Amino acid sequence: MAWCGLDFGTSNSTLGLADGNAARLAPLEGDAVTLPSAIFFDAETDDPVFGRAAIATYIEGNDGRLMRSLKSVLGSDLMEQETRLGNRKIRFDEAIGLVLGRIKLLGEASAGHKLDSVVQGRPVHFVDDDEAADAKAQATLEDVLRQTGFKHISFQYEPIAAALHYESTLNREELAVIADIGGGTSDFSVVRLGPDRARLPDRAPDILANDGVRVGGTDLDRLASLAAIMPELGYGHVVRLDGLKAPVALYHDFATWAKINFAYTHQVLSAVRQMKRTARDPIPFERMETALEERLGHWLALQAEAAKIALSENEDTRIDLGRIEPGLGVWLDRGQFGRAIEASMTRIGDVISRCVAAAGVAPEKIDSLVMTGGSALLPMVRDALSKRLPQARLVDADHFGAIGLGLALEARRRYA
Numbered sequence: 001m002a003w004c005g006l007d008f009g010t011s012n013s014t015l016g017l018a019d020g021n022a023a024r025l026a027p028l029e030g031d032a033v034t035l036p037s038a039i040f041f042d043a044e045t046d047d048p049v050f051g052r053a054a055i056a057t058y059i060e061g062n063d064g065r066l067m068r069s070l071k072s073v074l075g076s077d078l079m080e081q082e083t084r085l086g087n088r089k090i091r092f093d094e095a096i097g098l099v100l101g102r103i104k105l106l107g108e109a110s111a112g113h114k115l116d117s118v119v120q121g122r123p124v125h126f127v128d129d130d131e132a133a134d135a136k137a138q139a140t141l142e143d144v145l146r147q148t149g150f151k152h153i154s155f156q157y158e159p160i161a162a163a164l165h166y167e168s169t170l171n172r173e174e175l176a177v178i179a180d181i182g183g184g185t186s187d188f189s190v191v192r193l194g195p196d197r198a199r200l201p202d203r204a205p206d207i208l209a210n211d212g213v214r215v216g217g218t219d220l221d222r223l224a225s226l227a228a229i230m231p232e233l234g235y236g237h238v239v240r241l242d243g244l245k246a247p248v249a250l251y252h253d254f255a256t257w258a259k260i261n262f263a264y265t266h267q268v269l270s271a272v273r274q275m276k277r278t279a280r281d282p283i284p285f286e287r288m289e290t291a292l293e294e295r296l297g298h299w300l301a302l303q304a305e306a307a308k309i310a311l312s313e314n315e316d317t318r319i320d321l322g323r324i325e326p327g328l329g330v331w332l333d334r335g336q337f338g339r340a341i342e343a344s345m346t347r348i349g350d351v352i353s354r355c356v357a358a359a360g361v362a363p364e365k366i367d368s369l370v371m372t373g374g375s376a377l378l379p380m381v382r383d384a385l386s387k388r389l390p391q392a393r394l395v396d397a398d399h400f401g402a403i404g405l406g407l408a409l410e411a412r413r414r415y416a
């Protein structure tokens with residue numbers, strides 16, 4: 001018998017399974033234990049394709065729609081909106097249901113039995129500063145899980161889940177801050193951990209504070225795109241003799257994973273064609289026209305994401321825009337990118353400081369700063385966090401698995 005924890009991430013999802021001995025992650029795509037939270041609907045067959053295969057099918061140029069960052073829509077008014085797919089339309093909650101249903105099925109195949117109960121991870125805030133919207137986000141997720149067939153559903157904060165997994169590796173007690181910097185949100189918990197404490201039935205007294213903010217890797221993709229890619233497509237360019245510039249919202253939405261599909265309308269296309277006619281320099285708008293006609297928005301977002309990831313290793317990187325125009329490319333370096341994301345880094349830093357203050361402990365009392373989530377691999381993110389806790393030991397947890405594993409441990413505790 002295994003108990004399951006589900007980490008439905010903005011970018012990647014995992015399903016943890018804990019039996020009497022240990023926790024492990026179920027394979028969700030071939031041997032891979034992460035499933036990119038993406039779904040592609042083929043225009044001809046209407047059949048959904050998931051994960052890496054979804055992204056690959058889109059990249060190959062198949063006609064259809066890609067949806068990514070579905071989680072970021074939870075709690076927003078986009079939830080009720082539909083995306084047109086050939087002859088039918090699909091709502092975001094239906095798309096989320098398909099992804100979660102797929103994960104459940106694969107988890108059951110791996111466990112060898114039905115999974116009725118689940119501990120579902122959640123960010124500390126789905127939505128910033130709006131409790132009603134936040135509650136609605138969780139309620140929607142719970143409804144979707146129920147529709148996929150789960151009978152017992154409960155929630156745990158993602159950073160607490162990561163803490164529980166990290167704790168299983170400790171041999172002495174410590175005061176830790178867990179920082180989970182994912183695709184959609186940055187979440188923090190201040191916790192007292194240790195091998196003896198792990199056995200206590202009630203952990204509430206060990207959880208000193210939780211906090212979070214809706215800033216994550218997908219925001220950094222958008223900022224990279226607005227800094228380097230979108231200007232090549234007309235962002236910031238003058239479109240009329242009186243000096244009027246191209247509409248900012250168009251480019252912001254086109255650089256935002258969850259909103260890209262909304263740009264594919266006749267109105268947007270004709271507005272861009274109009275700008276091409278009146279602009280001093282028509283070329284960028286010609287490129288934007290191509291991007292819309294050929295549905296290259298997700299491809300551009302993937303180029304931005306790849307550039308961001310490349311900057312984790314390199315000083316600069318060339319972003320290939322050859323699908324927009326043969327030979328076209330732009331360079332992005334760490335300095336430029338650092339300036340583009342500076343305000344976001346300050347926000348993340350402010351929230352970790354606020355969380356430690358809410359815990360009622362002095363920053364120098366924190367023993368370890370435990371990093372998880374894909375975006376915590378970015379040097380700018382690490383600097384922004386560690387400079388708030390300069391004395392803490394930096395620890396890297398399993399960046400893509402810690403939460404799913406911790407949720408499974410929690411599921412065993414709750415349901416066994």
Ligand SMILES: Nc1ncnc2c1ncn2[C@@H]1O[C@H](COP(=O)(O)OP(=O)(O)OP(=O)(O)O)[C@@H](O)[C@H]1O
Pocket residue numbers: 008009010011012013071158181182183184185186216217218305308309312372373374375376377378399400
């Ligand atoms: N080496 C890297 N450097 C920088 N960013 C990275 C790296 N590898 C992955 N990422 C980014 O990490 C993010 C995904 O991280 P993760 O899988 O932890 O998020 P998630 O759990 O899906 O999101 P959330 O928890 O916010 O819902 C993506 O934005 C991805 O681009």
Ligand SMILES: [Mg+2]
Pocket residue numbers: 007009010158180182183373403
């Ligand atoms: Mg996550």
